[in-house]
Amino acid sequence: MHEELSLPLQNPSYAGVVVVGGGLAGLAAAAYAARSGRTVTLFEKASQPGGRAMTNHRAGFSMNLGAHALYYQAEAGEVLRELGVPYSGKEPPSLFALSGDKLHKLPLSPLTLLRSTLLDAPAKLEMSRVLAAVMLANTQSLQRMSLQEWLEQHVRHSQLRALLLMIARLTTYTNAPELLSATLFIDIMRKAPKVLYLDGGWQTLVDGLRQAALDAGARIVTGARVVAVEHEERVQGV
Known part of the structure; x- marks a missing residue:
């Protein structure tokens, strides 16, 4: 029918x-x-x-x-x-962020962090620690923690905090870090799922x-x- x-x-x-x-x-x-x-x-x-x-x-x-963009290798x-x-x-060949009328490579891995001009040196150093914390995090213990709480514990640099909040908004369509699960954000950062822009x-x-x-x-x-x-x-x- x-x-x-x-x-x-x-x-x-x-x-x-x-x-x-x-x-x-x-x-x-x-x-x-x-x-x-x-x-x-x-x-x-x-x-x-x-x-x-x-x-x-x-x-x-x-x-x-x-x-x-579609996370075609994930649940959808x-x-x-x-x-x-x-x-x-099509998969995007690279990911960039626009800041100060200039495009910068988005630092989502150790390699792109080294090459990116988006963050200054102190923020890059802290970003390397954040990436390590993401990989080592016990997500089971973070089930009831919000992204905002997690950022307050791990991020002091305002430039880096703004970058991570932007990534969270873009990947989850949520502009409420006080309500967003820290576990969800960490899972996305870990997996770095590939996306397609659909024909x-x-x-x-x-x-x-x-x-x-x-x-x-x-x-x-x-x-x-x-x-x-x-x-x-x-x-x-x-």
Whole structure:
């Protein structure tokens, strides 16, 4: 069953699983649930699914909503492979930071730290200690520690602190170091996962996941804003 609907609906029936939100996570959840044999309805308040992953096409250019790169060797890539969503793209040859109207190589490893002109000598020395602390950290003991607390313990140089906070914002899409898990940030710094900039923008992922959900039998309802969940011991409706 391939079914994509808009409100208002006549005599709607939403038995089974309801997914609220048609971003990448919602579309993937709908596809997985439908593949397991559940009756699935996804509600998206906008006129089309995608959320912040949508791509605008203007004058021959594909424009994502902000910085978007895919960690294709991490969990997201595994989900896309499992759901049969195709994509292609290019790896950036190098990573740079813009500071003072000048591009500097981003110091994320001992080698790039030596070559980078982004940090002064004291900050470079402290960065080398931070990289060592990242590799030696016991992430199990940091489960309840925020990134802000971890930085306060390990970083004194303001220039280096600004760099690490920038990396955290870019890699996690989170500008709240007091809420962000130190473990998550350390894992990202350790793995330094490779990224792809996708051909055609992230809309290719939206389209692929939407089709995967529909092919599995999910129903997608657009223009539907969920305002409450009704429940008595268990969920009764939305």
